[in-house]
Amino acid sequence: MASQTTGANTQTEELRRRNVAGQPAPASTGAQPKVAEKSKEKAFSIVEFLDTWEIIWAPIIFIALAFFTRMWKIGLSPIVTWDEAHFGKFGSHYLKREFYFDVHPPLGKMLVGLSGYLAGYNGSFEFKSGETYPEELNYTFMRLFNSAFGALCVPLAYFTARELNFKRPTIWLVTLMVLFENSYTTISRFILLDSMLLFFTFTTVFCWSKFHRYQHDPFSPEWGLWLMMTGVSIGCVCSVKWVGLFCTALVGLYTIEDLWNKFGDLKMPKVELAAHLGFRVFGLILIPLAVYMFSFYLHFLVLENSGPGDAQMSSLFQANLRGTEVGKDSPLEVAYGSRATLKNMGYGGGLLHSHHQTYPEGSTQQQITCYHHKDANNDWFFYPNRGDPDYQPEEELRFPGNGDTIRLIHAQTGRNLHSHQIAAPVTKADWEVSCYGNTTVGDTKDHWQIEVVRDAASRDYSKIRTLTTSFRLKHPDLGCYLRAGNVNLPQWGFKQIEVTCVKSNNPRDVYTHWNVESHWNDKLPPGDPGSYKSPFLQDFIHLNVAMMTSNNALVPDPDKQDDLASKWWQWPILNVGLRMCGWDDKIVKYFLLGNPIVYWGSTASLGAFFLMLAWYLIRWQRGYNDLKPAEIDQIHYSGVYPVIGWFLHYLPFVAMGRVTYVHHYYPALYFAILCMGFCLDWSSRRWRLNKYVNWGLFGTLYVVIIGLFWLFRAICFGMEGSHTQWKHLKWFTAWRITD
Structure with a gap:
């Protein structure tokens, strides 16, 4: 009896997942009496095959495109570009095992050092901004190592959208928005920490969504696995940059709400409630803290020689x-x-x-x-x-x-x-x-x-x-x-x-x-x-207090003009970009700017989400019962939490007094993309559009996203020659592509 129940549940789960993803139910098998319909049957089988195995072939295609966009022509510019001057130098300190000081935790910089070690680099180059890399330094390999983290964000976006119960057109849309987001592509192609920060942000959201999937099967091996994996991801993202604390806050809010609901369940035994609390303390507090502290343990272990950061320590x-x-x-x-x-x-x-x-x-x-x-x-x-x-x-x-x-x-x-x-x-x-x-x-x-x-x-x-x-x-x-x-x-x-x-x-x-x-x-x-x-x-x-103190001291200098800095209000509307290097005609130029449709669409979706939420709240107050419990759950976890994630990653930069740049918005952008995915997915469900009309609308978005990415491809892959030839990309005065 147990095995039959398990089989039935498996079939039910498969049907539910197909229904959520917009997939048709498996066709019933039966003999086809007419030989004349064999060709039709054969065509249908191909469609059914692609439909059935979409979870395999689609991610493979997306991964291939991700590695292409992040790695193609990655070694074109042989000069130290933008913050490679900082993080490449920190990698050198690890190779020379010299103690240094920086405002960011050590995990990302240790990975930069690892890329240099694998590339055969000895740590002797000073990484001065604008300087040409020496022949013995395989900077291309170090950039490729970094770009792999940015490329892996694409399949993570795909599987996260599946776990958020989006239909297949929406899953593809979210994935394409991450894949063909110009700023994500550009930032992943250099020796920086941002691709690692984004990767661990994506893994945290993915592991959280997987853990939420098993909320009705607590204490199962899968439930425990994804709880601990969420903790490991939190520890890693915080060990790259402290921005990861905002991800921690998102999972923390979810956990508080979850435990509060369980506390209000009077049917739940107190021992079970205590077990829930204990598992979460272990998985979401002790494991992240252990990962974070272990990164510093390795930091102290490797950096055994005196270096430029000694004076910050006792x-x-x-x-x-x-x-x-x-x-x-x-x-x-x-x-x-x-x-x-x-x-x-x-x-x-x-x-x-x-x-x-x-x-x-x-x-x-x-x-x-x-x-x-x-x-x-x-x-x-x-x-x-x-x-x-x-x-x-x-x-x-x-x-x-x-x-x-x-x-x-x-x-x-x-x-x-x-x-x-x-x-x-x-x-x-x-x-x-x-x-x-x-x-x-x-x-x-x-x-x-x-x-x-x-x-x-x-x-x-x-x-x-x-x-x-x-x-x-x-x-x-x-x-x-x-x-x-x-x-x-x-x-x-x-x-x-x-x-x-x-x-x-x-x-x-x-x-x-x-x-x-x-x-x-x-x-x-x-x-x-x-x-x-x-x-x-x-x-x-x-060291952590010293990092905090130095980070707080990174305030704008009123006596100096920083042409690269930008304001928080400029980011969601794509008001400004960032030159990553000099603008001389003889060098390869890179401009950090997002895909317009991704930025503007995701920002508009945040407003649309609140309008939708207000609409249902007003109707609920008036006594209308529009939503089923499953639909409320979908709004709650696939809509509200991404919006909370956006606010947690965006609002701190509104309040803080430190110098800010466009790349500070990139973790928040991912949550805005998920919000846009939810709004479009919800609309397609509620409007009950014809299947072909629905695919036509999403297909149009796919084409626009890919088309704009291709239009602005030069700012990602490198602009060679005179900057005047890129005048057609300067849509706004603040986009200093040709100045």
């Missing part, structure tokens, strides 16, 4: 890198007369720094800042306070420790680290910190009391140790603490980090914690502070 982390100067031959214990650099232990903290420039207001004394780059202006001498005997070079060694009051003298200018009751230049609630006087001229406002927070090497706090001792510096006269809180000074302070004396006493404020990073004293033997390891979790949190 001193103890830097000391464990190969070839570092941090802590190298530094004496372990700090004495009076020692020359040292002081590192702020806050996330993304820099080195205590001063220079000859003065504050333009306030005390107008010498500026104190925090600076990430290493130079001699970061060096300070440890000196006794003015009440203790002066330091003498020939004296017996004296070691400052917990509770001792000291002076810090800037090595380059000879002035004392100083604070007074003058408001800080930016953080007005804190006191200003400056450099004042010299070894003889000054007062007690040059004094700082050491408060040891912890020491990784010893519980004896009577001495300050290089790298291992974390301490705070308290101003005895004012009762405030030296702090560097990642607030940037204006241009007069060279955009360096503001240093203040904060009035509140918060021992857990890591931005008031400092350590000695490098230390020089000829009277002391060299130590080995680098033998102490920095914990992975601490490094992971530290």
Whole structure:
């Protein structure tokens, strides 16, 4: 009986899927009495064969076209194009195993490094913008590796549309809109992160739609598989760019709604409800977090050599890198007369720094800042306070420790680290910190009391140790603490980090914690502070906060004009494109611009969806019962959620103050395409158009999409020769194709 039921359910599922996809039910088999109809029967069999196996031959054709559009003439331009200058260089750091810093998580850049490794590249090229690739660098292979991610988005769109219960004409339409979207094609053809971001965005939506398919069969192997695959995809998309968090939010909203509905089902046993919650915590929280953290674990594991990003990390982390100067031959214990650099232990903290420039207001004394780059202006001498005997070079060694009051003298200018009751230049609630006087001229406002927070090497706090001792510096006269809180000074302070004396006493404020990073004293033997390891979790949190801080600092500079930047309102209406390289007649030119029908159609569908939703809500309020439960479910999951996905990926760029470019819209565009697919699919169902009329309307859209892609193909595959020959593509003034 069970096997019969299973067989019946399988047949029912097959019929339902065919009906949803607009496929005819299998024809009943029976003898054909008339021999004259054999040719007709044969023709029908071919149609039936194509209809039955459409799920195989259609994706194959789409995949072939996808790889062609993404890879054809991909090596035509031999110069470093647009952000290849950034991400190619990051790939080089992985090959040389040099530690670097960037605002994006590491997975995508590690994949760029992998493409270089597979191409036989040794990491020696600097990837300067506009520079010609050397012969020994197989940049074509690296671009092909990247473009594969963009090509695989096409079959993912096809199968996602199937899972969203779209009919076959709509499935093909959604797939063609992704396949022949000019901007998707162009962005996939270079060494960038965007094709990877799009790929994992597509996999997340696909896995979510597959998981939703099994909502009525919970705890089955397929249900569990697609739940975990959704978690893996979320982890991957977040590990490429933080934009993936918007995908996470979409799945999170779906999960909250799903669990809320189950919580309201009083017939569901509490054990089953707890199991649902536990599976989702494991699949959608723990698995993504594990994937995300593992990408950073690999990042730290590979980048074992000192590199340009060292200063963003803690001193103890830097000391464990190969070839570092941090802590190298530094004496372990700090004495009076020692020359040292002081590192702020806050996330993304820099080195205590001063220079000859003065504050333009306030005390107008010498500026104190925090600076990430290493130079001699970061060096300070440890000196006794003015009440203790002066330091003498020939004296017996004296070691400052917990509770001792000291002076810090800037090595380059000879002035004392100083604070007074003058408001800080930016953080007005804190006191200003400056450099004042010299070894003889000054007062007690040059004094700082050491408060040891912890020491990784010893519980004896009577001495300050290089790298291992974390301490705070308290101003005895004012009762405030030296702090560097990642607030940037204006241009007069060279955009360096503001240093203040904060009035509140918060021992857990890591931005008031400092350590000695490098230390020089000829009277002391060299130590080995680098033998102490920095914990992975601490490094992971530290780097992520530093990334967040740097990302927030990417604001438009009012003193500079960025011709490539664009506004959020320009994207959905295709108001602007982006030049990806120089516009000289001698080089191959690329222009980042979308397919007009895809952009305008998808944007218009968002408005059409809300009009449709309002129509049904008004009719429902008036007592009409237009929709069946299955139709409400279709609107809910195939219409509402793509629209939510669009808003989640679009609205943050409206609010954020950072510099924005057209490619920031590309994840949101996919959700707009799905919305357009839903609106057209729903309309074809409700209007009950004749089959041939329906295919005629969709066929017209297919032709327009493909035709416009072909019309604008040069901006994707490369414009050779004079840009004036492309005047016919400049539909609007903002499309700077021929300027």
